Amino acid sequence: MxxxxxxxxxxxxxxxxxxxxxxxxxxxxxxxxxxxxxxxxxxxxxxxxxxxxxxxxxxxxxxxxxxxxxxxxxxxxxxxxxxxxxxxxxxxxxxxxxxxxxxxxxxxxxxxxxxxxxxxxxxxxxxxxxxxxxxxxxxxxxxxxxxxxxxxxxxxxxxxxxxxxxxxxxxxxxxxxxxxxxxxxxxxxxxxxxxxxxxxxxxxxxxxxxxxxxxxxxxxxxxxxxxxxxTGTGNCHVYVDADTDLDMAVSILVDSKASRPSVCNAAETLLVHQDVAADFLPRALDALADAGVTVHGDERVVPYGERSKATVVAATADDWETEYLSYDIAAAVVDSLDAAVAHIRLWSSGHTEAIVTTSQAAARRFTRLVDSTTVAVNASTRFTDGGQFGFGAEIGISTQKLHARxxxxxxxxxxxxxxxxxxxxxx
Amino acid sequence: MxxxxxxxxxxxxxxxxxxxxxxxxxxxxxxxxxxxxxxxxxxxxxxxxxxxxxxxxxxxxxxxxxxxxxxxxxxxxxxxxxxxxxxxxxxxxxxxxxxxxxxxxxxxxxxxxxxxxxxxxxxxxxxxxxxxxxxxxxxxxxxxxxxxxxxxxxxxxxxxxxxxxxxxxxxxxxxxxxxxxxxxxxxxxxxxxxxxxxxxxxxxxxxxxxxxxxxxxxxxxxxxxxxxxxTGTGNCHVYVDADTDLDMAVSILVDSKASRPSVCNAAETLLVHQDVAADFLPRALDALADAGVTVHGDERVVPYGERSKATVVAATADDWETEYLSYDIAAAVVDSLDAAVAHIRLWSSGHTEAIVTTSQAAARRFTRLVDSTTVAVNASTRFTDGGQFGFGAEIGISTQKLHARxxxxxxxxxxxxxxxxxxxxxx
CATH class of the missing domain: 3.40.605.10 (Aldehyde Dehydrogenase; Chain A, domain 1)
Structure with a gap:
């Protein structure tokens, strides 16, 4: 048998x-x-x-x-x-x-x-x-x-x-x-x-x-x-608030975008509060240019490009949802913190978003309203990492809500x- | 427009x-x-x-x-x-x-x-x-x-x-x-x-x-x-170990099966260590009969039915995987604790399994080897419940491993x- x-x-x-x-x-x-x-x-x-x-x-x-x-x-x-x-x-x-x-x-x-x-x-x-x-x-x-x-x-x-x-x-x-x-x-x-x-x-x-x-x-x-x-898709945002330390904002922006553009915790979009745009954007665009970054700006960002050494091209809707993974960043001026949150809710992949602010109220509101795996206050988006978080190892970064995030x-x-x-x- | x-x-x-x-x-x-x-x-x-x-x-x-x-x-x-x-x-x-x-x-x-x-x-x-x-x-x-x-x-x-x-x-x-x-x-x-x-x-x-x-x-x-x-499918087992308190085993068995047969934490299969079968089964079958339960026994259980007031029918392979949700229970005699674990691994839906034992070593081995949402030692399977666990509320019982179990x-x-x-x- x-x-x-x-x-x-x-x-x-x-x-x-x-x-x-x-x-x-x-x-x-x-x-x-x-x-x-x-x-x-x-x-x-x-x-x-x-x-x-x-x-x-x-x-x-x-x-x-x-x-x-x-x-x-x-x-x-x-x-x-x-x-x-x-x-x-x-x-x-x-x-x-x-x-x-x-x-x-x-x-x-x-x-x-x-x-x-x-x-x-x-x-x-x-x-x-x-x-x-x-x-x-x-x-x-x-x-x-x-x-x-x-x-x-x-x-x-x-x-x-x-x-x-x-x-x-x-x-x-x-x-x-x-x-x-x-x-x-x-x-x-x-x-x-x-x-x-x-x-x-x-x-x-x-x-x-x-x-x-x-x-x-x-x-x-x-x-x-x-x-x-x-795991992994990271369309990460840096939002520069109305109340901000400009040096800190420039340094966090450049680190988030350019310290290693090919990884998922690199920033892909910059959002700037309108009240600080005239002070911040000229310095930010120059710093991005020094780091070799091309800016894809909305109609409120593009004019600053003409007065800086940066390469600023006009953004299309596609830019808001693109994970470049390269020396490119989308940039927009927003009317308010809530407008930044609305932009993030619409376009973000929910990986990491950072706010740079001196305002305690703004920090609290941003961290409460933004629902991504990681919300950074006055820190680079690049810290979203198992090694950085002290886990000793990382099998990946979950961008979903069930089981692990x-x-x-x-x-x-x-x-x-x-x-x-x-x-x-x-x- | x-x-x-x-x-x-x-x-x-x-x-x-x-x-x-x-x-x-x-x-x-x-x-x-x-x-x-x-x-x-x-x-x-x-x-x-x-x-x-x-x-x-x-x-x-x-x-x-x-x-x-x-x-x-x-x-x-x-x-x-x-x-x-x-x-x-x-x-x-x-x-x-x-x-x-x-x-x-x-x-x-x-x-x-x-x-x-x-x-x-x-x-x-x-x-x-x-x-x-x-x-x-x-x-x-x-x-x-x-x-x-x-x-x-x-x-x-x-x-x-x-x-x-x-x-x-x-x-x-x-x-x-x-x-x-x-x-x-x-x-x-x-x-x-x-x-x-x-x-x-x-x-x-x-x-x-x-x-x-x-x-x-x-x-x-x-x-x-x-x-x-x-959520929910519960093919739960009660295993009566070689070293056991017979009164406790009968009481846990009857509670697990008959206190509310229509729910997912009710027991559906009884496994009895061969060393205790001759002492335990006559009493267990009578107690199940008093509770109105029909037993679907394997070839080592059926002979005990002839000497008890219980209704014992011969089990088929289907009985091992059936969630009766009724006054029925499958029953088998096993050679060892490890044989009980092997039976559970093969047939259980992974909801709740109980062991009745006086042996600390057996309790430890059973809880370590059985991988179900809940493993009960000297307690009824019926305790797997958000209310019983003190959660105050329950949206369901997850039988999967991701996110919630x-x-x-x-x-x-x-x-x-x-x-x-x-x-x-x-x-």
Missing amino acids: TSLSPYDNLSAVARAAYRSKSAAEDLAPLPRAAKDDALLAIADALEVRTHEIVTANAEDVERARQAGAEEAMIDRLTLTPERVRAMARDVRDVAALPDPVGEVVRGSTLPNGIDLRQVRVPLGVVGIIYEARPNVTVDAAALCLKAGNAVLLRGSSSAIASNTALVRVVRDAVGGAGLPADAVQLVPGEDRDSARELMRARGLVDVLIPRGGATLIRTVVEQSTVPVIE GPMGLPELTSTKYIVTGDGHTR | TSLSPYDNLSAVARAAYRSKSAAEDLAPLPRAAKDDALLAIADALEVRTHEIVTANAEDVERARQAGAEEAMIDRLTLTPERVRAMARDVRDVAALPDPVGEVVRGSTLPNGIDLRQVRVPLGVVGIIYEARPNVTVDAAALCLKAGNAVLLRGSSSAIASNTALVRVVRDAVGGAGLPADAVQLVPGEDRDSARELMRARGLVDVLIPRGGATLIRTVVEQSTVPVIE GPMGLPELTSTKYIVTGDGHTR
């Missing part, structure tokens, strides 16, 4: 997801020490096997060059021995972080004497769909493992050799430390079907986190039946369960 | 959702007192206008009778003056609860001197899709309002007259108290298209919470592009945002 395993009819992706689920069940009850041992083993293995990783990466880089990829993309793809060492260091940093699992979030004794505890537990199986940066592979694996989750990684085909080598090294280390190697898996198959299947694996995969450009994220959000944590650290990779303890209690 | 409003081309559901979004923006910054005043006004209005509500309800009841509805369904649908008074009392109880909005969840001063605060904020627009109980209408509206959310209610067509009257009374009271009446809206249209449109209103509706039977919940989970909080009170109807306060800080 031949017996057919229930898994025989499943696709490669579904089989991988079942193995992840099983690994997740083994990981969930593990104490911190067991997980940290595996993380340190991963860090050691990355250093010992750097050559193997860099050699595999060279294949991807060569392929990208032949396909005529841009230098910036090739730079993001490239792994050097230094970058592999940095990865190993990051993994050791994750090992040093406190274990979120087991933390008692809420606890009380109920009137009937029952002890109630709400305790953090792993989410289970976390799927990550990401683009070319191979460092995400190790980063996501380490964070998921620390929080007791199994991870299913679906990187881009352009980094397939690098990701395959990295996952091989990680799995060997995890298995060598006595944990299930299937805690870390690369989703089999490079085609779109495998990504789609991952997005449909509801019941096997507990959450999907897309990391990458706006198109990738939109696709995952629209097609997935697995719950998704939306803003920079996500280890606690955001957990769920909770209630433990009810009685002495034979009945209702 | 005729100007076309951007809303003119929208469906009735989308227009309602836009009005909800606008109302939510007005509600978000309101202090507790303003929301409580509106809640107390709702409670008063329900009492003053009881006749109008009961009269409208009589239409629904009459229609249900003519359609030949079951008595249990008619009972759930019926509103009496006493039941309306109870609703008003519940609304006053919600007003008395602390406001979750503004609570500082996390706070610290970063190394650079920035003050970081993670603060609770409303979710925004909450959609509720529910079945015949009209009390959900007022209950959900009160909880959403208290947490600063606008609510879009989509009840069943069988309760349309009752829901229309209730929402009219609630909106009048909310408007009278100076808050936007659109904070509470009934989704226009009774057909399936309007429900489907609500499920597709991503970007306008922040979360959908289905409340009702398994079919309703499955439909919403599968069809919605709006994030969903899955287990009974959901007011904090689960909120999100958070970060407030970053500096003195001109840049990176």
Whole structure:
């Protein structure tokens, strides 16, 4: 009699997801020490096997060059021995972080004497769909493992050799430390079907986190039946209030826009209160020009351009919703703080908005009315970051309202369960 | 020149959702007192206008009778003056609860001197899709309002007259108290298209919470592009360990199964350790028989039925996954605690599982290995309830892992945002 395993009819992706689920069940009850041992083993293995990783990466880089990829993309793809060492260091940093699992979030004794505890537990199986940066592979694996989750990684085909080598090294280390190697898996198959299947694996995969450009994220959000944590799109605003310190406003504006324009917490729109426009805009435009920034101004901003060294082009409606990720910024003069809030409500992606003001009343009103993951008062938009927030690590920045909002650290990779303890209690 | 409003081309559901979004923006910054005043006004209005509500309800009841509805369904649908008074009392109880909005969840001063605060904020627009109980209408509206959310209610067509009257009374009271009446809206249209449109209103509706039977919940989970909080299906287990107090085990079993079989925290499966089966099962079967419960036993349980007054029928595989919601229970003998855990992992809906044991080691192992919203040790499964947990109110019991898990009170109807306060800080 031949017996057919229930898994025989499943696709490669579904089989991988079942193995992840099983690994997740083994990981969930593990104490911190067991997980940290595996993380340190991963860090050691990355250093010992750097050559193997860099050699595999060279294949991807060569392929990208032949396909005529841009230098910036090739730079993001490239792994050097230094970058592999940095990865190993990051993994050791994750090992040093406190274990979120087991933390008692809420606890009380109920009137009937029952002890109630709400305790953090792993989410289970976390799927990550990401683009070319191979460092995400190790980063996501380490964070998921620390929080007791199994991870299913679906990187881009352009980094397939690098990701395959990295996952091989990680799995060997995890298995060598006595944990299930299937805690870390690369989703089999490079085609779109495998990504789609991952997005449909509801019941096997507990959450999907897309990391990458706006198109990738939109696709995952629209097609997935697995719950998704939306990350990253940042159309961030800096609002300069009527009552303001002009030096501070210039410095926060330039830092928000130009300290690293390619990231999601960089500012994309400047809003200036009309009462301060004549004092602020000439200085701001010059400072932006010095930083190499092109300004896309509304009809009240454009005239200032003629009297400054800045390049000011006329903005269209599109500019208000554009996440440039480049040395460009939209700029408008607004009649009031409430008009700035209305502009932000209409156009912002809800990532980060900053106000620069000396007025306590304005600061309170802005922080109360603006509903974004982060509202900054007299600080750069660039602080919205798990590292800056002291989380020690970041799996992404959620721009949705459910489960996690803003920079996500280890606690955001957990769920909770209630433990009810009685002495034979009945209702 | 005729100007076309951007809303003119929208469906009735989308227009309602836009009005909800606008109302939510007005509600978000309101202090507790303003929301409580509106809640107390709702409670008063329900009492003053009881006749109008009961009269409208009589239409629904009459229609249900003519359609030949079951008595249990008619009972759930019926509103009496006493039941309306109870609703008003519940609304006053919600007003008395602390406001979750503004609570500082996390706070610290970063190394650079920035003050970081993670603060609770409303979710925004909450959609509720529910079945015949009209009390959900007022209950959900009160909880959403208290947490600063606008609510879009989509009840069943069988309760349309009752829901229309209730929402009219609630909106009048909310408007009278100076808050936007659109904070509470009934989704226009009774057909399936309007429900489907609500499920597709991503970007306008922040979360959908289905409340009702398994079919309703499955439909919403599968069809919605709006994030969903899955509620309610409860295939709950009671596991009687080898080391156990037999009296306690019988009492917890009977309470879990028979104190109210129609609710999601009622037990549906009994698992008995083989070492205690011969002592426990005869007593358990008799006690279940006294409570009017039919047992669906596996091959190791069935023989005990012949020597008891209980009705024991042979279980099929279907019984392990059935949520009876009736005076029925599945029962199996297991070889070990780990076998009980394996059974639960395979068949449970992840709602609530109880262990009855005198062994500290067994209690620890069971609570660590079982991953359900609630794990009860020496207590009935029936305690999984927002009221029992001391939350003061419950919008449902989440059986998913993201955002909220287990009974959901007011904090689960909120999100958070970060407030970053500096003195001109840049990176």
